Amino acid sequence: xxxxxxxxxxxxxxxxxxxxxxxxxxxxxxxxxxxxxxxxxxxxxxxxxxxxxxxxxxxxxxxxxxxxxxxxxxxxxxxxxxxxxxxxxxxxxxxxxxxxxxxxxxxxxxxxxxxxxxxxxxxxxx
Amino acid sequence: xxxxxxxxxxxxxxxxxxxxxxxxxxxxxxxxxxxxxxxxxxxxxxxxxxxxxxxxxxxxxxxxxxxxxxxxxxxxxxxxxxxxxxxxxxxxxxxxxxxxxxxxxxxxxxxxxxxxxxxxxxxxxxxxxxxxxxxxxxxxxxxxxxxxxxxxxxxxxxxxxxxxxxxxxxxxxxxxxxxxxxxxxxxxxxxxxxxxxxx
Numbered sequence: 001x002x003x004x005x006x007x008x009x010x011x012x013x014x015x016x017x018x019x020x021x022x023x024x025x026x027x028x029x030x031x032x033x034x035x036x037x038x039x040x041x042x043x044x045x046x047x048x049x050x051x052x053x054x055x056x057x058x059x060x061x062x063x064x065x066x067x068x069x070x071x072x073x074x075x076x077x078x079x080x081x082x083x084x085x086x087x088x089x090x091x092x093x094x095x096x097x098x099x100x101x102x103x104x105x106x107x108x109x110x111x112x113x114x115x116x117x118x119x120x121x122x123x124x125x126x
Numbered sequence: 127x128x129x130x131x132x133x134x135x136x137x138x139x140x141x142x143x144x145x146x147x148x149x150x151x152x153x154x155x156x157x158x159x160x161x162x163x164x165x166x167x168x169x170x171x172x173x174x175x176x177x178x179x180x181x182x183x184x185x186x187x188x189x190x191x192x193x194x195x196x197x198x199x200x201x202x203x204x205x206x207x208x209x210x211x212x213x214x215x216x217x218x219x220x221x222x223x224x225x226x227x228x229x230x231x232x233x234x235x236x237x238x239x240x241x242x243x244x245x246x247x248x249x250x251x252x253x254x255x256x257x258x259x260x261x262x263x264x265x266x267x268x269x270x271x272x273x274x275x276x277x278x279x280x281x282x283x284x285x286x287x288x289x290x291x292x293x294x295x296x297x298x299x300x301x302x303x304x305x306x307x308x309x310x311x312x313x314x315x316x317x318x319x320x321x322x323x324x325x
Binding site for chain 1: 134135136137138139140141142143144145146147148149150151152155157158159162163164166167170171216235236237238245246248249250251252253254255256257258259267270271287288289
């Protein structure tokens, strides 16, 4: 961390809408989806609240190591990292599968003509 | 058929693709249901927010019996206003500001917060600046929020956890004795219920 101390330590240095609490609940749809995925897994008992808070806390503590902002703006990136970590530990999905699906979603976006819904052609394929 | 680049969807950011991948993988294994995901998003975007906590505080100001139930067992008392059960497995404790005592809430570990009553936390609550300093130098943090307390006011800082989340009951503003619950609820702010503002 070679950021000036005041940037990360002082409330007054935070982005303005963070200080006055005027920011939207979710800035982008993926943040809402990542949020809901974790809450759904917790509600379903697949992850406990304690496990969740510890995993998220670990990611938040190491945010700077991954180059993620500590002023709160990188929060959902950390949230997603915590979610991916727990999903792997609990073997709810495996890492190769997720990488493959991510690549296929990218391809679907690239290849689907505008105006048609973007879908994976063969969702059940592992 | 060939398409020019502009005919196609914009490829989302890498983080968004990772989320799509998780959703697909967890759905096909039956761990999650896409309709439930939508319902969760709708709840947190539109249904829960500081207006819920404000109603609880206004009720407590106007109803001493409710107030004592709230301070005794908030998780059960907020159910009287229909706010129970949004988050299973988490408890809420309400701490009361009084003359000579100011309470404020932080989650030093991550971002634990009484979602059912306040919605999701503001950006600053999740910042390193707030989490790292609220416990060690609460008065300076309060000053940055424009809250100047007299030196003889005790400040208590409550560290929320995943299983126990705190909400501050601000002091009822003077001159509001005749106001009903709905009017009182309008006076209660989010920061007031976190303890980083006075009413």
